Amino acid sequence: MSDNLLEVKNYSVASTDNVPILHSLNLTIKKGETHVLMGPNGAGKSTFGSSLLSNPAYKLTDGSIFFEKENITELSTDKRAKKGIFLSFQAPVEIPGISLYSFLRAAVKNAETPLTGKLFRKKLNEILKVLDLKQEYLERDLNVGFSGGERKKVEMLQLLMLSPKMAVLDETDSGLDVDAVNIMLKGINEFQQTDEKGMLIISHNMHILNRLKIDKVHILVKGRIVADGGSELIQEINENGFIRFENQAGDGNV
Amino acid sequence: MSDISTKNSSITDVNRSLYDFTKEEKDVEKLASGLTEEIVRQISAKKNEPAWMLDHRLKSLQIYNELKVPNWGPDISGLDINNIVTYVRPNTKMAAKWDDVPEDIKDTFERLGIPDAERTSLAGVGAQYDSELVYHNIQESVAEKGVIYSGIEEALSGPYAEMIEKHFMKLVPSTDHKFAALHGAVWSGGSFVYVPPYTDVEIPLQSYFRLNSPGAGQFEHTLIIVDKGARLHFIEGCSAPKYNVANLHAGCVELFVGEEAHLRYSTIENWSKNMYNLNTKRAKVEKNGVMEWVSGSFGSHISYLYPMTILNGEYAKSEFTGITFAGEGQNLDTGTKILHNAPHTSSVISTKSLSKSGGISTFRSAVTVTEKAHKSKTSVSCQSLMLDDKSRSDTIPLMDVRCNDVNVGHEASIGRIDDDAVFYLMSRGLSEEEAKTLIVNGFANPISKELPLEYAVEMNNLIRLEMEGSIG
Amino acid sequence: MYTALNANKLPVLTWNRFNVNSKELHLSNEPDSAVTPKIITDNDAIKINDNRTLDDIVFSGSDKKTEAYILKNASVTKSIIVPQNSTLAAPLIFDLTLQPTDKLTGIFDISLEENSSANIMISVSSLAQSTAQYADLIRVHAANGASLKLTCLQLLGSSAVSFNNIVSRLENDAKISILQIPLGAGTALASATADLRGYHSSASIRSDYIGHLEQDIDLNYVVRHYGKKTLSDIKMTGLLSDASRKTARGTIDFHRGCKGSSGNESENVLLLSEKARNKSVPLILCDEDDVAGTHGAAIGTLDEDRFFYLKSRGIDEKAARQLFLDSAVSRLKNLLPEILAAKIDNYSKEVLFNESV
Structure with a gap:
């Protein structure tokens, strides 16, 4: 239980044109834990999620990042992915020329437990059913012409197929209808079943957070973590918003 | 600003005849039509230019004779160089004050609004009449910054002679195409601009080209060097009266944009509809430099541009x-x-x-x-x-x-034009012609908004003129 | 001895120095090798004979000299006549297999009588090592209300020369949908022209390629709109890997009188290698005001966002390239019946994915 899965220390991030975004973040996610990162728009939540996979749009200006106690600060995006970190994108891109099926095959090859032909097919079919996705999507180019909801489902499909050690979910539920949110929750619940995996949820949808097992909550305001706590923080924000925290951050800046 | 808007309202009243008046040719010096080594030597001799330039002209003539006319593009068989007068010298020397420009030529440019524009919105003006520059002036404040704006022929014997030799027809070599070679052989007139490093010329410079002589060619050469970190906006205008014989314009513009420099080159071309406009323009941009072209083509019988x-x-x-x-x-x-x-x-x-x-x-x-x-x-x-x-x-x-x-x-x-859009506008009381003109102006709007205000107005006027009587 | 051709001519010329106005091609004057096409069909209604049947139909075509060469040299001539009102659902397949040094020239005259429809495929293949030469001329006449799906698959070996030519003429309400897959041959030329003569006739042209090794791909598509309310759609999609080169010309030509017509042209090229070279010349010629023509092209590599997405799933650049190839191959396979899909599979194993190459 006490094994650290993901740890960032004194973690500072700027855009490539040197605008500071995140300031000295410290955060540890242990195996079996689910954390939530909340904050007002523009706080840097998505930047944090994306930087965990070394998005070239950002650069680390200070600090380091550890995964299973290994320093991965210098590792490239694909190497971090191969270690078992998964990012569910808030706005997944279209990639014409690559079919969803070929893409999944290639991605699964890099997973910790690669699946061979038959097993791959079997698992894929099961998950398609769970997510209510049609078979014919597999032959279409990756995300090309997919609706917002379909893209989110395809992200979830990848999460469940790849079965990574650590999942970072960026606004996984935004833009989904009630049925689709229920499907997502089913997927997340399934992922949470083991003690070995960790999860970071970036969200401001109180509704889905209330229906999940949450271990810790972090509040990010203006690029700084201004509060850490348990799920009671979710309740507070639900009632009062981020005002208290924003004032706090304001004070901190003086 | 109020000056400009007054001026605009007067331009709104413009009509095609503004461009379409001719001036009698008085005491002009005209070389024979056609293209021979003799003519090229005569042009060179008149200009008292350095020896390398005569060499360049003769080499270009040779290249001209070797190159074929393009096998693509509009048909230019109606253009016979043997009927084109390559050199027409107006009866005047270049002046730095409009008062010193002969009355008929001054009147031409007055009617085109050039001296007026110079007073209200330009940092310097050059005016070419047939083969020679007749007027050139630059505001004192701009000249004080070290900005050079002069006739290119005059500059050939001045302190910038070496710089010109280094750049002249290096971007557009005579071998580029047949009409570049023709230009290299018979070029005459045009401007030289040099903007020193980190100098910002805040208001535009303008050259205006007027071809008055029937059956003549205009072959001006424009050479602009914007040095490191400098900024310039250069405007070029051209027009000619309409004749029944072919006129030829084969100018050449070479622009050197240095590191971090910024050059905008705007043209509203309104040659008369007997003109063969075979003009060559080229810019070379160094590290972090910016080149902006704004180009409006309204005139000419045939253009390759x-x-x-x-x-x-x-x-x-x-x-x-x-x-x-x-x-x-x-x-x-x-x-x-x-x-x-x-x-x-x-x-x-x-x-x-x-x-x-x-x-x-x-x-x-x-x-x-x-x-x-x-x-x-x-x-x-x-x-x-x-x-x-x-x-x-x-x-x-x-x-x-x-x-x-x-x-x-x-x-x-x-x-x-979208029928629905016309219907919509007509349902609001516009005539069909008005509706279509409005839509066409809207279509052209992204271009006109890139032009200085008075030129945008002129362009919209040209469009309105073209659209007049387009219905029924 | 050979015949020198300036093939795949651009309908309106542009600057010569870019070398796109036509493709210089030398075709051998040696007599053809004996190749018998395998014909796969399960339909008796269709009539096939060994004579030319469309000599009297006027096609605007592409290059006259090329056509003359093929008419003169052809050793395989097939005429396919689809009778009035008949529908051939199952594809009629001509399967041509060339020996490594074969030379073959073919003519296919396809007549679709009124309100008939057919699905015809012509496949040309050889072993991976081949210096074969293949040239054909496929002429299509679609009468009122007829429709044709025509697929040309070319899988010749890596030193082969191939030139696949399609000319077509469509009458009222006729439709043609062409798919060309010039996957093989070191020098692969493909051309298709459609004359939309009839009212509301339409042409859709798809071209799919995967440039590899030192392949030189040269494409030329022209749709001429003559009839009122005619429709066209030209789509070229491909990737260029290794030191492959590709030139694509696509022309939508609206003739005076084709009121209410619309034409669309699009091209997507993914450059997967530093040595790959691409030229694109998409023309719209317009002599009529009541038309709508559009063209779009995207040429280049994946942008950073997309690469980040792939990398976030553990896929590095090399794997991404492979993925694009895999997806392209499987997309093509999905477009074809099993027998031809199997050929593509073979070709991709032997040539495209052969690591030793």
Whole structure:
């Protein structure tokens, strides 16, 4: 239980044109834990999620990042992915020329437990059913012409197929209808079943957070973590918003 | 500002006859028509120019004789160089005050609004009448910054002679095409501009070209060097009265944009409809430099016009904004060429073309991305509007990509005025002609907003004139 | 001895220095090798004979000299006549297998009588090592209300020369949908022209390629709109890897009188190698105002966002390239019946994915 899965220390991030975004973040996610990162728009939540996979749009200006106690600060995006970190994108891109099926095959090859032909097919079919996705999507180019909801489902499909050690979910539920949110929750619940995996949820949808097992909550305001706590923080924000925290951050800046 | 708006309202009253008046040719010195070594030597002798220039002229003549006319583009068989007078010297010396310009020539430029524009909105003006510059002046405050704006022939014997020799026809060599060679042999007049490092010329300089003599050619050479970190906006205007014989314009513009420098080159071309406009324009842009072309083509019988940008240094940028309006009897083949020759260079091409009353407009472009141009980006957008079913519009773009980590985008569309839009406007009380003119002006708006205000007004006027009587 | 051709001519010329106005090609004057096409069909209604049947139909075509060469040299001539009102659902397949040094020239005259429809495929293949030469001329006449799906698959070996030519003429309400897959041959030329003569006739042209090794691909597509309310759509999609080169010409030509017509042209090129070279010349010629023509092209590599997405799933650049190839191959396979899909599979195993190459 006490094994650290993901740890960032004194973690500072700027855009490539040197605008500071995140300031000295410290955060540890242990195996079996689910954390939530909340904050007002523009706080840097998505930047944090994306930087965990070394998005070239950002650069680390200070600090380091550890995964299973290994320093991965210098590792490239694909190497971090191969270690078992998964990012569910808030706005997944279209990639014409690559079919969803070929893409999944290639991605699964890099997973910790690669699946061979038959097993791959079997698992894929099961998950398609769970997510209510049609078979014919597999032959279409990756995300090309997919609706917002379909893209989110395809992200979830990848999460469940790849079965990574650590999942970072960026606004996984935004833009989904009630049925689709229920499907997502089913997927997340399934992922949470083991003690070995960790999860970071970036969200401001109180509704889905209330229906999940949450271990810790972090509040990010203006690029700084201004509060850490348990799920009671979710309740507070639900009632009062981020005002208290924003004032706090304001004070901190003086 | 109030000055400019007064001026605009007077331009609104303009009509075609503004451009279409002729002046009697008094005491002018004209060489025989045609092209021979003898004529080339005579032009050179009159100009008292350095020996290398005569060599250059003679070599160019030889190249001219060897090169073929293009096998693509509009038919120019109606142009017979044997009937073109390559050199017409007006009866005057170059003046620095309008009062010293002969009355009839001064009157021409007065009617075109040039001295007025100089007073209100320009930092310097050059005026060419047939083969020679007749007027050249630059504001004192701009001259004090070290900015040179003078006749290129005059500069050939001044302190910048060496700089001119180093740059003259180096971007557009005589071997480039047959009419570049012709230019190299018989060029006459034109301007030289040098902007020293980190100098910002805040208000535009303008050259105006007027071809008065029937059956003549105009072959002015414009050489502009914008040094490191400097900024300049240069405006070129051209017009001529209409004659029944072919006139030829084969000018050449060479622009050198230094590191971090910025040059905008705007042209409103309104040659008369007997003109063969075979003009060559080229810019070379160094690291972090920016070149902007704004090009309006309204006149000429036939045009071959493709201003080219060579993006030679990292992060160099170019923007080309063009409009071409081909009316009755016109075949206007216009566009641009871009050569991406360094990493991280970018270019944006945006053009509009209109065809009406049997006019032919062709958009032609070539975008080349060389092996060196990693991470470069280019986008081309061209829209054509057909105003009736007697006219023609062709789109002939070309992309040559030799580097893989680049982004090349292209889009083109062609069609006619949306009937629904016309109906909508007419339902609000506009006549059909008004509605269509409004829509065409809207179509041209992205271009006119790139022009200085008074030129935008002039352009909208030209469009209104072209649209007049277009219904029924 | 050979015949020198300036093939795949651009309908309106542009600057010569870019070398796109036509493709210089030398075709051998040696007599053809004996190759018998395998014909796969399960339909008796269709009539096939060994004579030319469309000599009297006027096609605007592409290059006259090329056509003359093929008419003179052809050793295989097939005429396919689809009778009035008949519908051939199952594809009629001509399967041509060439020996490594074969030379073959073919003519296929396809007549679709009124309100008939057919699905015809012509496949040309050889072993991976081949210096074969293949040239054909496929002429299509679609009478009122007829429709044709025509697929040309070319899988010749890496030193082969191939030139696949399609000319077509469509009458009222006729439709043609062409798919060309010039996957093989060191020099691969493909051309298709459609004359939309009839009212509301339409043409859709798809071209799919995967440039590899030192392949030189040269494409030329022209749709001429003559009839009122005619429709066209030209789509070229491909990737260029290794030191492959490709030139694509696509022309939508609106002739005076084709009122209410619309044409669309699009091209997507993914450059997967530093040595790959691409030229694109998309023309719209317009002599009529009541039309709508559009063209779009995107040439280049994946942008950073997309690469980040792939990398976030553990897929590095090399794997991404492979993925694009895999997806392109499987997309093509999905477009074809099993027998031809199997050929593509073979070709991709032997040539495209052969690591030893």
